[in-house]
Each structure stands twice: as C-alpha cells, then as structure tokens.
Amino acid sequence: MHERFVLVTGCSGGGKSALIEELARRGHRTIEEPGRRIVREELAGKGTALPWTDLAAFARRAIRMAVADWRSAHAGAGAGGWTFFDRGVIDAASAFEAATGRQVVAPLARRYRYRPLVFLAPPWPEIHAGDDERRHGFAAAVEEYERLADVLPTLGYETRLLPKLPVAERAAFVLAALERG
Template sequence: MHQRFVLVTGCSGGGKSTLIEELARRGHRTVEEPGRRIVREELAGEGSALPWIDLAAFARRAIRMAVADWRRAHGRPGDEGWIFFDRGVIDAASAFQVATGRRVLAPLARRYRYRPLVFLAPPWPEIHAGDAERRHGFAAATEEYERLANELPALGYETRLLPKAPVAERASFMLAALERG
C-alpha cells in the first residue's frame, strides 16, 4: 500500500541522502535516489544521460528507475513499516517536464502515489556542496525546490518542511510526524 511510501524531496544538497542513511541506520527500509545511481552508472560507462549533458535523457531514465523502485516496494505486501524514498517518480517527472515541455507529471503522479504527507528539504546554503554527481549550483537547486514545493500541493500532497537541524533531529522529526498521522 502506498501509505507506507514516504517521499523525501526538496532542495538538491539539502541533506536528503544523509537523512535517508540515518533512517536506514535506524532499521527502516529506504530507497536510494535514482539520480545519483544514474549519474554513477553513466560516469562509469562514459554515458551521456547526465543532467548537465542531456537532461531529457537523464530524466527519462530517472522516471523508469523511480517507477521500478516504486513497483518493487509495492510488490512486497507482507512488509510492515515505512519505506523512505530519496526522491521518486514526482521528482523525475517534474525534471522531464522542464527538459521537454511534455506534460507527464500529473498522470504519473496519479498512478504512482506516495503517502499524502511529503517531507521537503529546504534550501540550506550552509550544507549545500557540489560533487562529481551534483554539478549544479545553489541557485539551480533552489529553483528546483521552489518548483517541487509548488507542484506537490497541486498533486494532492501535504508538504512538511524539514527543520534545519542535525540529521538525528531531522529523522526524529519525520518519524514523530508520521506517527501522529
């Protein structure tokens, strides 16, 4: 049931992956961000489906990977507990729309639902850093955050802003919010 599927999204470089790692350390099931997996694979194979080379190809691939992640998690009905997704179908479809102008977000978001409460990592310049897998700057990350923050409510999601706090506090904040319903 998608009610167990908790989406963590928001600003690139906002601490999402570190938060997902903390939740995994606490024993929760987690799904790594599709974009990072794709970038690693493309760089290892000298591919071109990279967001700084071909955003449309990258986003298309991210949609396929995020859908496969969602289906894999959905195919385990006996599992209990939360499954935390570091980004997902919505992020990939939003990027694809930006790259191509094709309206795919709403239909994909209707088909691949997450829990109605989505957690957003806000822009946080003090922790934002680029690396080999994240080459865009803070301005682009903030623009992405603002786009997602506007799109999610239009897709029927309630968003909760993650506090700018140490990762253990962020994880506890999320878990408490989920337990309250």
C-alpha cells in the first residue's frame, strides 16, 4: 500500500477530472484518467477498444495502463507529497468484471493499493455532460458509481463523498481530509 497515493473515483461526469486539474494547479502530482487517454488514442488510430464498442477490450487496456501508472508513481514516490489518481486499477478492474464476469478486482486491489481513504464523486446531474470521450448517459454513470461505492469498502477502503461545491472548495476539502489523517 502506498499511503501517499490518493484515489479519486466515483460517478463519471461527477467532477473528478476538474478536481484533479485543480490539485495539479496547486502543485500536486496527478495521474490523468486512463479511460480518457485510451479513448483519445483509439479515436485517433481508428481503434475499437472503446467502452461503447468493446468494453472488455477497453477495460483490459485500462487495467494495463492503470497498473503502469501506479508502478510509475511508485518508482517516483521518493519525492514525497501526494499523488492523486483520476481513477485507477480498481476502476478498470471493476469495469472489466462488469463486462466479462471474470473476478479480477480483489487480486489486483490487493497488489496495487492506494491510501485507505478514497474520495468518491457522487452522481451530480447538474454538471454531468457527455463529450467525444464520454458518450454514455447519466444512468450508466450512476450504475458505475454504485458498483464502485459497493466494492471499495469490501477491499478495505473508507470512502469519503466529495461535496457538491465549486472545484476550489472541493480541492480544499480533499487536502484538509488528508491532513487530518
């Protein structure tokens, strides 16, 4: 487990990426969401490992990318400070399980640990919006949120809901929670 690795997860379109960008602006190390990177690469190269085309292939790639991100962050962990992950291994493995029924979350979650306190973006319909990289609707985003909210405690994580506040206030909330322990 790496105590300085902070996972930000939850509902798609719930403001996670904006929060991560704000934390980066404040000087923290951040890791961009694997899914968005994969979608950009697949769209640029006419690939098919897209969540709306082949969820299993997409999730398989997301697992590989999230593991590589975790390992890369671990190799550079000596610098100190927080590293914030916009989604991670658990998210990718959960999507893979949902697509295939193959049980992969628990073994991957045991090997690639984050800080025990995970920040969870709740469904927030007022800010949820689709784009070229996020084509699913709000109902699918809520299903994803519920799946993650259910699995994280079974893996030994405490979840803290992100408040529905402006992004600067959300960042202050996260940093204060981490400083308290």
